[in-house]
Amino acid sequence: MAFDVAIIGGGPAGYTVAERLAKGGLKIVLFEKRALGGVCLNEGCIPTKTMLYSAKILDTIRNSAKYGITSPEPSFDLPKILQRKTKVVKKLTAGIRAKLTAHNVTMINGEAKVLSAANDQISIKCGEETYSVSKLILCTGSETVIPTIPGLTETVYWTSREALESKEVPESLTIVGGGVIGLEFASLYNSLGSRVTVVEMLDEILPGMDCEVSALLREEYTRKGVKFLLGTKVTSINQSEITLEKQGEQTVMPSEKVLISVGRRPVLTGYGLENLTLERFRNGIAVNEVMQTSQSNIYACGDITGFSLLAHTAVREAEVAANHILGISDKMNYPSVPAVVYTNPEIAGVGETEESLKEKNITYSVKKQPMTFSGRFVTENELFNGLCKVIIGENEKILGVHIFGNPASEIIALAGMAIEHGLTLSQWQRTVFPHPTVGEIFKEV
Template sequence: MKVVVIGGGPGGYVAAIRAAQLGGEVTLIEKEYLGGTCLNVGCIPTKSLLHSAELYEEAKEAAKYGVIINDIKIDFTKVQERKSAVTKQLVNGVKGLLAANKVKVVTGEASFVSKDKVEVKTENKSEIIKADKFIIATGSVPAKPPILGIDSEKCIDSTGALELKEIPKSIVIVGGGVIGIEIATLYNSLGSKVVVVEMLDEILPMMDGELTKIIRAKLAKKGVEIFTSSKVMSFKEAGENIEVSVQMKDNSIKVFSGDKALISIGRRTNTSSHSLDKAGIKHDRGKIIANDKMETNVPGIYAVGDCLGKIMLAHIASAQGEIAAENALGQNKEFDSKTNPSCVYTKPEFASVGLTEEAAKAQGVDYIVGKFPLAANGRSMIMGEDGMIKIIAGKKYKEVLGAHIVGPRATDMIGELSLAIGMEATIDEVIETIHAHPTVAEAIKEATLAVEKRAIHIPNR
C-alpha cells in the first residue's frame, strides 16, 4: 500500500509514522521544515521563550523564599539561542523517527493532478508521485485582516513575535485568543508595556468564562492593559512606533502606540496551492471537509489537523493523523473530540477539557459544579501560587462532563480529567482515586468532592 502524506507537521509526521508501522510504503512531502508550525514557529518556541521569562520572574521574586540573587537581568540573545537549540533538537528527532520507520521524505510542494497523483515541485525539478492513499496535513498560516496600514513592517504575526532580536519597550496585541494572550504574558514578563485589543466581549472566548476572568485579573495586576469589545480601525507608522487606532466599546476612538503591533486574530487553512479541485476534494473556502474517519468525499484521500479549519491544535492534528493512517491501512477508527484539552500557557497556566459552564447551559444540560481554590492547596501555597479547579458533572449520573484549571501545572494535570471524560468516569470514581500529597493534583479530588459539597479542606456552602 503506497501512502503519500502531504505536510510534515504534527498531523503529517505522526500519520506517516503510524502508516509505516502498519506496513505502508510511505512518502512524506514537506515544502519547508519538518515539525511544521508547532515545532518551528509555534508551540515549542513559544513555550521555550515563556519558560525563560518565567525563570526571570521567579528570580526577581526569589528573596521571598530566602534566596538572594543579585543583579538579575535578561540576556535576550541567549534566550533566543536556547529556543532555537530546543527547536533544532526536536526537529532532528522527528527526522530520526521518520528515518527509523523507513518513511521517504521529499522536500517540495505537492499539488494534486488527479485523485491518485500529485505533482511535487522540488528545488531543481518536478515529479509525479502516484499513491493508493493520501493524507493531507498542510496546516494553517496566520490570518491577516484587511485593515488600513497592516502591511507596515512594524505589524508582525506570531512568527515575527517569536523572532524579535530585542525585547520591545511596548507592544500592541490585536486579538485576545490563545496566541495573543501567551505573547502578552511573555513580553509583559520581560518588561514590555503590553496592550491587548479584543473585538469580542472577553479574551479567550472558548474557555470557561469564570476562570477566564481570573486570568484577566492576573494580567491586569501585572500591568497588561486589556480592552474588549474594541475594534482596530487602522495602523499608522509614527517615527519609531506604530500607532493603532481603535474603536472602543463606547464607540470613541483611541490611539495606542507601540514598538510593534502583533496581529493575532487567528489562523486560516493552508490549502490554496494544493489544487484540491483537480482531485475532486470538497472544501468550504479552503477548509477541507472530512468525516469522523478523517476521510474526504474522495475515497482514499484523508485530511487532518488545521487544514480542516476546525480545532487548530497540534495534539488534535496528531490524534487525527493516527486515525487517518489506521483507516488508510484498513482499520475503522473514528475521531472524537470530547477528550480534547485546551491549554493556555499564561502565569498561572489555564487548561480546560469538555463542557464549559456556558456550553452546558446553551446545550440544556442538567449539571452540577464543584470548585476548589488553590489558595487552600498546600503545594500551591508552597509555590506561592493560587488559582482554581472547577469540575462540571451531570446531575443525574454524576459523570464528569468538563474540567477547568487555573493554576500551577494546570496543563500537566488536565490529562487526568481528559481520561475521566473519555472513560465516562463518575465523580465517585475520581474521588476514590488516591491522589498523592502534597501535590497540586490532589486539588482535583477536592474540586470533585465539592460537586456534592463534600470537600474536606474548604467550608462547604
C-alpha cells in the first residue's frame, strides 16, 4: 500500500504531524501499537493532572478557613477520582481520533517495523501488510527507566502506571527519584494522606530546573509533611524495606509502597530501527533544526530525540517537521520551551537557569520579586509568598524566567514568547497586561 508519509507512534508528536500533513493534502498512514494519544494522554500528562486537580480541590477545601469559608473536614472517593480520570482520557482520545478521521488519516493499530530505506523509498510492515512511503516520521516515544537495584525484581513496586491505577492510598510511600514525575506523585499522595518520602541521589530535587525555585518547592512540601532524603542512594530493596546509603553510612527504612521514578528514555527498539543507519544524540536520535535525521527523508519528533521528553516539545517538533515537509519555513528553538511541575503550588521555568549560565561562563544579572507583588496573586494565595525570577543577559536580553506559585503553568508561556522573539526587558515591560492578573508580576519584576 502506498502513502506519502508514514508515522510510527500516535502520541502528541505523531497525531500532531499526521493532522498537519493531512491538512496539507498528503496521504498519511499512522501506526500505533497501543492506544492513540501515547503515554502522555493514556498514562502520563493527562491522567496525572486530572488526579492532581482533584487533590488540589481537596487542599483548597482544607485551607478554606483562610479565605473566610468554613466547611466540614473534607473526604475523597478514590474510585470516583479514578473514574473521572478514565472519562477524561476517553473524551480526549475520542477527540483526537475524530480529528484524524476528518482529515482522512489512515490509522493502523499494530506494531510497525521498518524493513528497508533505500532510493528514497521506505518499506514498512505491519501485520500482514507492507506499506511503501517516500518519507517516514519516527515518534516512538519513551519508556520508564528501571534502575538496577538489588532486590527490586523480587519486589512488587510501582511505576507511574501503577501509581495512577491504585484503588487504595498506601499508608507510606517512598519515591525513588526527585524529578518532575516523582514530585508530582509526591504532591498527589501527600494530599491523599500518605506519608511520602522522596529519595534523590543529587543534592537538590528537580535537576535541570532553577535550583532556587526547586529549593522553595522542597521547603513548601517539607512543611506539608513530605520527607526529602537528598544525596542518598538506594542500595537494595527487600519488599517493604529499603536500604539507603548517604556519605558511606547505611540505614534501613520501612515503606508500604515504593514508586520507581528515576526518569525515562527514548524507545529505539522494536520498530526495525536497526535497519536504519541513523546518527545518535545522547540516548536518542540526532536531528537538525527542521527535525530531519541523518537520513533526510526520515524525521524524528518527540521523546525519541532525547531533548526534553515533554509533550509540548513533541508537539512543536511535529509542527516544525510538518512545515518542512510542506515547504513552509520554520525551525525548532529549544531555549523557548517551558518546563512545568504540576505540584500545588506549581513551579515553571523557561530558558537558561543560573546554573546553566555559570556552566557556560555567560555573564548575567537577576531581577526577582515575591509573587505577592501581584495583586491578583495576593487575592488567591494565603499560604506562601512565591517567587518570580528573571535572568537577564547583555543588552537587557531575557535569558530565562522561573516562577514558584500558582498559576505558574499558565503564565510561563508569556515568558517563553519573550525569549522566542528575543525581547529585551524594556520591550517586554511595554506589554500591556490586564489588571488584576498574576501575569502582571513580570512588569513588577
